[in-house]
Amino acid sequence: MKKIYITDLDHTFLRTDLSVSEFTRGTWNEMSAHSIMSIATARTYKKTMQFLKDIDINAPMILLDGALIATMDKKIIDTKFIGKEVGDVIIDEGAKFGIYPFILSLADSTLRETFSYSTLLNVHQKEVLKNYKNDDHHNRQSNLRAMNDNFKIVYFGDEVLLRELALHIEKIFGDGLKYILAPEAYVGCYFLTILHKDADKSHGIKSVSEYVGFDLKKLTVFGDNFNDIGMFELAGTSVAVANAQEGVKKAAKIVLPHTNDEDAVAHYLKSLKNG
Structure with a gap:
């Protein structure tokens, strides 16, 4: 049976400047000839496709923190949505704290995405939007x-404010939703992501496993942040890059000597071939 490799993107597979080196591209694509290869990311389908140009992905991708499982040719395998009623309550509760979110939504069955946000933006959101200025799926309201x-639904802001907001929304919805509060490495603030309770990478791994039909013991996963630990707990082999959070390194079976900027994933895959 083929071995399976699934990697996180940001700060794991991608370099900090969001590029993929020729070494990583070549090593990954060579491995895909005889292995099952995919990714697990918080990114949207559209952004992921931009980053993975010329990268061979031969299994469904785990996207949007596990809220979407889809193939590169836009076949939807699974979705975990927050409905409109719940979404509107979250927006209204956040407004009481003087903050409005970014909302990533599915516009239609062709995987067209809508990126909605308020005309009232904080300084962190304005910085984030600089990276999306050329996108055509904006919905400014x-x-x-x-x-x-x-x-x-994603908030960007100061840690104290977002922690208070997370606790407030959790009092309303309890474990009916999933809440991820973490540092935002690119902008230098914190982000709070709110998802369907089953939208995470571990549920995504299970969906991909059921669809493809592989043995989790033959699965190797790569990551750097706490939202990758669910994958680590399921996979036969869990690998943290050198720049991973310390808690993530402790949860991993293998900690690499290389960072994402040093092509950590590719070096590991190359060592398997040469070993």
């Missing part, structure tokens, strides 16, 4: 409302 099928 003076009275922000959720769509019917929302993948995730």
